[in-house]
């Protein structure tokens with residue numbers, strides 16, 4: 382068995398570090414040859430000394446770094462297209478990951494995609510890059526990994542419906558008035574998953590589920606009316622597929638990203654890995670399902686509507702959400718204002734075209750500007 386070269390973009394984050402832990406158990410099969418980080422020099426240095434990759438990039442951040450390291454956002458494209466890798470794990474957070482996804486697909490790579498924002502902002506372009514370059518997208522997101530695993534060899538034509546599960550986040554049972562005033566400390570206490578700050582806040586607003594519905598639409602080629610969201614507080618059933626004959630398959634496991642990350646590398650093969658936490662149905666005991674409180678969590682409906690509207694609307698939704706979450710985390714906007722900001726940006730920038738990359742970046746910037754103006 383030959384080893385496959387792997388690039389890890391965003392190696393210092395939650396997904397990046399989890400991926401390195403998984404890959405350390407599969408050194409005969411995968412070799413880490415590229416590492417990139419945004420600004421965390423200390424962790425990146427340690428990873429470089431552990432893995433000796435052939436290419437390293439630090440996008441921002443100051444301090445002395447070796448002269449051989451790539452610098453600036455452009456270095457992500459080099460990192461995504463190195464000839465000695467066949468797999469690129471995109472674990473960057475936000476729209477900042479889009480260029481690398483496109484470049485990797487154009488270069489014919491397998492993109493293990495954690496960076497769902499790539500598909501939300503540029504879903505059509507991502508599909509086109511894959512067709513052009515021969516690359517493939519394999520999802521890392523646990524829900525989409527579950528769907529991929531349930532689908533097996535079946536295509537969209539045999540699917541009636543996808544049922545995406547949502548933990549409901551930390552505010553699942555909170556009254557609406559209390560949610561609107563929630564602090565970053567409250568929002569960062571996720572009940573079932575340990576993740577980066579941005580996605581943890583997105584899980585509290587349910588914007589994350591909107592991003593995931595759009596992601597599923599592009600990954601699996603299904604209409605928005607075929608994608609449903611159900612709250613499942615235990616995060617054991619990672620999602621379900623209902624086939625046209627009414628049969629429903631689900632994928633289950635403890636809430637850990639190790640399996641979806643490994644599966645994104647090995648799909649359709651399954652690798653033995655005793656390090657992945659075992660599932661015990663007796664310990665799980667209960668699986669509850671509830672409807673989403675759409676009136677309390679408007680970001681989900683706003684995002685799905687943006688997906689249906691198409692054009693640049695998903696990019697506006699994403700850009701506004703990223704900006705609002707950043708302001709919330711800085712303590713400059715209350716939790717309830719995230720949905721208000723997204724709503725305002727979508728209303729203000731309705732109908733923008735999203736046919737090419739410049740148009741999408743224009744929409745992204747316009748959305749961010751609108752949100753910044755609201756909280757000046």
Ligand code: NAD
Nearest residue numbers: 391392393394395396418419473474477495496497576577
């Ligand atoms: P994180 O904040 O922990 O890590 C983000 C990584 O991206 C870091 O390595 C950082 O250095 C890098 N980065 C940040 N901004 C960058 C920029 N502008 N340019 C280049 N690199 C940049 O985030 P995370 O939780 O690991 O999430 C990463 C992605 O995976 C997100 O899209 C998230 O939605 C998705 N995801 C995460 C989880 C999870 O369990 N953490 C689960 C499913 C999907």
Ligand code: MG
Nearest residue numbers: 522523524593
């Ligand atoms: Mg998910």
